[in-house]
Amino acid sequence: MDVTPTNSFVSAAPGQPVLPLSRDGRRTRLVILGATGSIGKSTLDIVRHHPDRFEVVALAAGRRAGELAALAREFNVRFAALAEAAAGEELDAALAGSGIANGAGPAALHDAALHPADIVVAGIVGAAGLAPTFAALQAGRTIALANKECLVCAGDLFMAEARRQGLSVLPMDSEHNAIFQVLESRNLAEVERVVLTASGGPFRQLSLDEMRHVSPAQALKHPNWDMGSRITIDSATLMNKGLEVIEASHLFPLAHDQLDVLVHPQSVIHGMVQYRDGSLLAQLGSPDMRTPIAHCLAWPHRLDLPVARLDLARLATLTFEAPDLTRFPALGLALDAMRAGGGAPAALNAADEEAVAAFLAGRIGFLDIAAVVADVLDALAASGDLAAPESVAAVLSLDSTARRAAQAAIIRRAR
Ligand SMILES: NC(=O)C1=CN([C@@H]2O[C@H](COP(=O)(O)OP(=O)(O)OC[C@H]3O[C@@H](n4cnc5c(N)ncnc54)[C@H](OP(=O)(O)O)[C@@H]3O)[C@@H](O)[C@H]2O)C=CC1
Numbered sequence: 001m002d003v004t005p006t007n008s009f010v011s012a013a014p015g016q017p018v019l020p021l022s023r024d025g026r027r028t029r030l031v032i033l034g035a036t037g038s039i040g041k042s043t044l045d046i047v048r049h050h051p052d053r054f055e056v057v058a059l060a061a062g063r064r065a066g067e068l069a070a071l072a073r074e075f076n077v078r079f080a081a082l083a084e085a086a087a088g089e090e091l092d093a094a095l096a097g098s099g100i101a102n103g104a105g106p107a108a109l110h111d112a113a114l115h116p117a118d119i120v121v122a123g124i125v126g127a128a129g130l131a132p133t134f135a136a137l138q139a140g141r142t143i144a145l146a147n148k149e150c151l152v153c154a155g156d157l158f159m160a161e162a163r164r165q166g167l168s169v170l171p172m173d174s175e176h177n178a179i180f181q182v183l184e185s186r187n188l189a190e191v192e193r194v195v196l197t198a199s200g201g202p203f204r205q206l207s208l209d210e211m212r213h214v215s216p217a218q219a220l221k222h223p224n225w226d227m228g229s230r231i232t233i234d235s236a237t238l239m240n241k242g243l244e245v246i247e248a249s250h251l252f253p254l255a256h257d258q259l260d261v262l263v264h265p266q267s268v269i270h271g272m273v274q275y276r277d278g279s280l281l282a283q284l285g286s287p288d289m290r291t292p293i294a295h296c297l298a299w300p301h302r303l304d305l306p307v308a309r310l311d312l313a314r315l316a317t318l319t320f321e322a323p324d325l326t327r328f329p330a331l332g333l334a335l336d337a338m339r340a341g342g343g344a345p346a347a348l349n350a351a352d353e354e355a356v357a358a359f360l361a362g363r364i365g366f367l368d369i370a371a372v373v374a375d376v377l378d379a380l381a382a383s384g385d386l387a388a389p390e391s392v393a394a395v396l397s398l399d400s401t402a403r404r405a406a407q408a409a410i411i412r413r414a415r
């Protein structure tokens with residue numbers, strides 16, 4: 001009987017667990033990319049609870065110098081970087097007298113990603129996270145992956161590099177982490193399907209007509225999770241779940257029709273695995289990202305964590321619905337892009353990033369987000385631009401092409 005796990009992040013490193021304390025008694029060294037964001041702050045909160053086990057060696061963010069400098073000082077890191085070159089002076093001034101080395105611009109971000117460490121937490125939002133995270137992987141780092149765009153845009157390249165190096169890609173995204181927890185040391189050949197749950201977002205019960213007029217403020221009110229603005233809007237359109245199915249297709253190499261989405265408004269069950277004998281195994285927990293993040297940081301061990309415990313008697317009812325692709329066309333677009341493969345998922349993501357920003361800026365309506373993405377995929381398919389990118393540079397070039405097409409579509413649809 002073959003009991004070898006076939007998903008690469010499990011099989012890549014048998015006997016090489018990521019220990020909370022290394023064998024020589026060192027603390028686990030962390031680099032956190034996206035330190036000032038929702039994932040970054042939750043990660044740092046875990047370090048606050050376990051300063052004896054983790055050492056933060058480098059932090060990186062986009063442009064918020066003051067916030068980054070405060071975190072760099074609190075955790076006494078060795079290096080702090082901003083992606084935005086123009087914010088470099090402000091960062092340097094904010095760190096004056098601290099002795100913390102710092103820099104700004106793409107090269108500094110790259111240096112942060114490659115700072116010697118045991119785990120790199122990939123918490124940058126969007127395709128901007130791909131280059132530094134991929135560089136860290138190439139440099140041999142274990143990646144704790146929240147940035148789903150790495151796999152959506154470059155999943156084949158990313159997982160091939162992880163396999164080539166025998167490295168772990170630890171899934172932090174709550175649904176994938178749930179499935180990872182349920183799958184651990186099991187054989188994917190025994191799996192019938194995996195299920196990603198979706199909250200359904202704030203507009204789960206609205207008609208298409210009602211959704212036409214929703215505001216950014218309404219869309220930013222996620223029913224269960226406190227997250228950055230892009231992923232929160234993606235949750236409202238269900239694009240987030242579409243991106244997550246694509247992400248799952250790379251983490252858990254199953255057939256596309258073995259990847260299911262189930263709307264579960266309470267966000268208590270995060271992911272499930274249906275085995276061939278009929279058993280359905282689930283991971284449950286409060287909607288608090290510190291649990292999946294801690295699972296990745298300590299894997300294959302567990303950390304003490306003061307997150308709210310589920311009180312199932314008080315909750316009493318968990319409910320489930322099939323997703324409605326008519327009212328939430330973004331999910332269908334993402335599933336189509338996954339099936340089409342090649343450059344379609346990267347173009348889908350780039351178009352969605354642009355459309356979400358335009359919606360938040362009040363330039364287009366909520367329903368225009370999916371419409372812009374559809375416009376871009378149609379245009380790039382017609383121009384023959386959706387061939388599979390063969391390098392990260394080619395992915396980023398396609399990303400730029402898709403963003404230009406999205407801007408044209410946004411202008412056509414602008415209010
Ligand atoms: N939040 C959550 O609970 C979950 C998030 N994820 C995924 O994790 C990732 C991060 O999400 P989230 O934390 O919510 O996002 P946030 O918007 O809260 O934070 C984004 C972080 O990325 C930084 N950043 C933005 N642009 C750049 C750039 N060009 N280069 C470098 N850094 C940049 C920001 O820096 P600055 O502050 O300076 O702008 C900030 O630190 C996303 O891929 C998301 O899908 C997955 C599951 C759950």
Ligand SMILES: CC(=O)[C@@H](O)[C@H](O)COP(=O)(O)O
Pocket residue numbers: 173174175197198199200201225231234235236240241289
């Ligand atoms: C916390 C997390 O992993 C998010 O991706 C979350 O699942 C988003 O909520 P939705 O289920 O509404 O997309």
Ligand SMILES: [Mn+2]
Pocket residue numbers: 173174175244
């Ligand atoms: Mn998720």
